[in-house]
Amino acid sequence: TEPSVVYDTGDGYAKLTLNRSETLNAFTPDMHAGLMEGLARAEADPACRAVLITGAGRGFCAGQDLRDRDPRKMDGPPDLSDSVGRYYNTLVRRIREFDKPVICAVNGVAAGAGIGIALACDITLASEEAPLAIGFSRIGLVPDAGTSWTLTRRLGEARAMGLALTGGRLSGREAADWGLIWRAVPNEDLATEAEIMTAQLARGPAQALRLTRNAIRAAADQPLDDQLELERGFQGQAGRSPDYAEGVLAFLEKRKPCFAGA
Numbered sequence: 001t002e003p004s005v006v007y008d009t010g011d012g013y014a015k016l017t018l019n020r021s022e023t024l025n026a027f028t029p030d031m032h033a034g035l036m037e038g039l040a041r042a043e044a045d046p047a048c049r050a051v052l053i054t055g056a057g058r059g060f061c062a063g064q065d066l067r068d069r070d071p072r073k074m075d076g077p078p079d080l081s082d083s084v085g086r087y088y089n090t091l092v093r094r095i096r097e098f099d100k101p102v103i104c105a106v107n108g109v110a111a112g113a114g115i116g117i118a119l120a121c122d123i124t125l126a127s128e129e130a131p132l133a134i135g136f137s138r139i140g141l142v143p144d145a146g147t148s149w150t151l152t153r154r155l156g157e158a159r160a161m162g163l164a165l166t167g168g169r170l171s172g173r174e175a176a177d178w179g180l181i182w183r184a185v186p187n188e189d190l191a192t193e194a195e196i197m198t199a200q201l202a203r204g205p206a207q208a209l210r211l212t213r214n215a216i217r218a219a220a221d222q223p224l225d226d227q228l229e230l231e232r233g234f235q236g237q238a239g240r241s242p243d244y245a246e247g248v249l250a251f252l253e254k255r256k257p258c259f260a261g262a
């Protein structure tokens, strides 16, 4: 049988493709395990310096597989707090804490926790027409996989509340216009654009990129004074890295830098 997550290697990066296209790549425990394994493999491989997550077929990810929640086949209500804690929170934390840049290419419809996973990544690209269907409230659930946090931070309370209460939809284009994701591109360009971008980050100064990510994230939580101190500390670290020396040297020698990722 086909693996529910396919692992490929690209130019300095790993590509993880959600591969349950008959359900628009809905989450099962097996797909969660496949993603966690793929992330562990990518983390352990020194030749891998970035990760790209995307979906097979016409969808990106339809959230939890609802066939596994069929009330007709269960003795009583499921313990969703167990499922959210065990699977979704673990995955969102793993992506957020991953030590290499994680890029997401939303190739088609994303719903529920599928949106949460896409928004947990450092950079999210989407196909212009891809529907982002928040969903949850339409089946009697609440936003999870970090969506109540990412929607509110990036869109503000009015838009987050409207989307969450109605379970409404945005297109990839609207999501980019609203500042929810990095960019939307025509569907036919998405895979190439995402791969070029991931390869470019993989060739980047790894330590500086890691510190940059932490700086941008910290900025949302603290006052300017604290952020200035954080920048000072981070720049001190970056300034001691071989990649910085190479960056300056390449500039002075009028050539492209060749970062070792150190």
Ligand code: T3D
Binding pocket: 022, 023, 024, 026, 062, 063, 064, 065, 066, 067, 069, 080, 083, 084, 088, 109, 110, 111, 112, 113, 114, 133, 135, 136, 139, 141, 144
């Ligand atoms: O349970 C817990 O552990 C708690 C955690 C919850 C996290 C969550 O993610 S809750 C949210 C779960 N997801 C949804 O509510 C979305 C359900 N799906 C949809 O609303 C729609 O399918 C879409 C908006 C995603 C796409 O619509 P459309 O019209 O493009 O496609 P479709 O025809 O509805 O779906 C195509 C097939 O995929 C279809 O199968 P079939 O009839 O061809 O055999 C459909 O049943 C299947 N599919 C889509 N989403 C799911 C799914 N099968 C299982 N689970 C799904 N989530």
